[in-house]
Amino acid sequence: MVPRILARSATVLAVLLTATGLANAACRADRAEIVGPEGAVAAFRVEIADEPAERQQGLMNRESMGLGEGMLFVFPQQRPLAFWMRNTLIPLDIIFFDETGMLNVIQHGKPLDETSLPGGDSQYVLEINGGLAERMGIGEGSVLRHPAVDQDLAAAPCE
Numbered sequence: 001m002v003p004r005i006l007a008r009s010a011t012v013l014a015v016l017l018t019a020t021g022l023a024n025a026a027c028r029a030d031r032a033e034i035v036g037p038e039g040a041v042a043a044f045r046v047e048i049a050d051e052p053a054e055r056q057q058g059l060m061n062r063e064s065m066g067l068g069e070g071m072l073f074v075f076p077q078q079r080p081l082a083f084w085m086r087n088t089l090i091p092l093d094i095i096f097f098d099e100t101g102m103l104n105v106i107q108h109g110k111p112l113d114e115t116s117l118p119g120g121d122s123q124y125v126l127e128i129n130g131g132l133a134e135r136m137g138i139g140e141g142s143v144l145r146h147p148a149v150d151q152d153l154a155a156a157p158c159e
Contacts, residue, residue, distance in 0.1 A: 026158060026159045027145060027146055027147040027158035027159070028147070029048060029146075029147055029148075030045055030046060030047075030048075031043055031044070031045060031046065031146075032044050032046045032070065032072050032126055032144060032145070032146045033144070033145040033146070033156070034095070034103075034126070034136075034138050034142050034143070034144060034145075035142065035143045035144075035145055035156045036137055036138065036139075036141065036142050037140070037141030037142065040137060041145075042136040042137075042138055043068070044068055044069060044070040044126070044128060045066075045068055045069050045070075046069070046070045046071060046072040046126070046146075047069075047070075047071045047072070048071075048072055048074060048148070049071055049072065049073045049074070050073075050074040050148070055073050055075070058071060058073070058083075058088070058127070059071055059088055059090070059092065059127055060086065060087040060088050061087055061088075061089065062088075062089060062090065063089055063090070064090060065090055065128075065129055067129060067132070069128075069129075070126055070127055070128040070129075071126070071127045072124065072125070072126050072146065072148070073124065073125040073126075073127070074123070074124055074148045075122075075123050075124070075125075077099070077123060078098055078099040078121050078122060078123040079121060079122075079123075080118070080119075080120065080121055080122075081096060081118070081119045081120075081121075081122045081125065082116045082117055082118040082119060083107065083109065083116075083117050083119065083125065083127075084109075084113070084114050084115060084116055084117060085109040085110060085111060085112060085113045085114065085115075085117075086112070086114050087112070088109065088111060088112065089111050089112070090111060090129065090130070091108070091109060091110060091111055091129070091130025091131070092108075092109040092127045092128065092129065092130050093106055093107075093108060093109075093127070093128050093129070093130055093131065093132055093133040093134075093138075094106070094107040094108075094109050094117055094119070094125060094126075094127050095125065095126045095127075095128070095133060095138065095144075096119025096120060096122040096124075096125050097122060097123065097124040097125070097126070097143075097144045097149075098120075098121060098122055098123060098124075099123045099149075099150065099153055100143075100149070100153045100154060100155040101124065101143050101144035101145065101146070101149040101153075101154050101155050101156055102143055102144075102155050103138070103139070103140065103141070103142040103143065103144070104119055104120045104121070104122050105118075105119050105120055106133050106138070106139070107119065108130060109127075109130070124144055124146070124148065124149065126144065143155040143156040144156065145157070145158065146158075
């Protein structure tokens with residue numbers, strides 16, 4: 001009887017750690033996770049924009065994007081970044097992260113707006129559907145977990 005209780009307890013503990021984000025997750029290139037300060041995890045299936053032409057194109061001219069999808073922009077090093085919404089047809093939350101994956105700022109992009117949206121010194125930028133960041137509790141203290149983040153510097157390293 002004791003081994004059965006211990007086995008159940010271990011299973012419950014593993015589920016709780018995973019659900020709260022306290023256990024490091026194995027990273028995948030097509031998945032970006034945002035780990036909140038309380039350990040909650042928001043995950044998105046992402047396209048990677050890590051080449052200049054891909055970063056320049058971004059999500060321009062797309063009419064829609066799935067709720068759990070996004071685009072992760074990866075720059076070679078941390079530097080002052082700003083985005084705009086030229087030819088972007090859907091509202092976006094543009095989430096800027098520093099070289100450790102720590103959230104810098106969230107900007108709210110309006111379709112077709114060419115206003116510069118600064119992100120401070122950043123190396124990674126995640127674009128998701130507009131309004132999702134607030135609804136999912138993504139904000140101050142949140143961290144990006146992804147294999148593109150230098151794992152020696154990562155605030156939320158992969159397994």
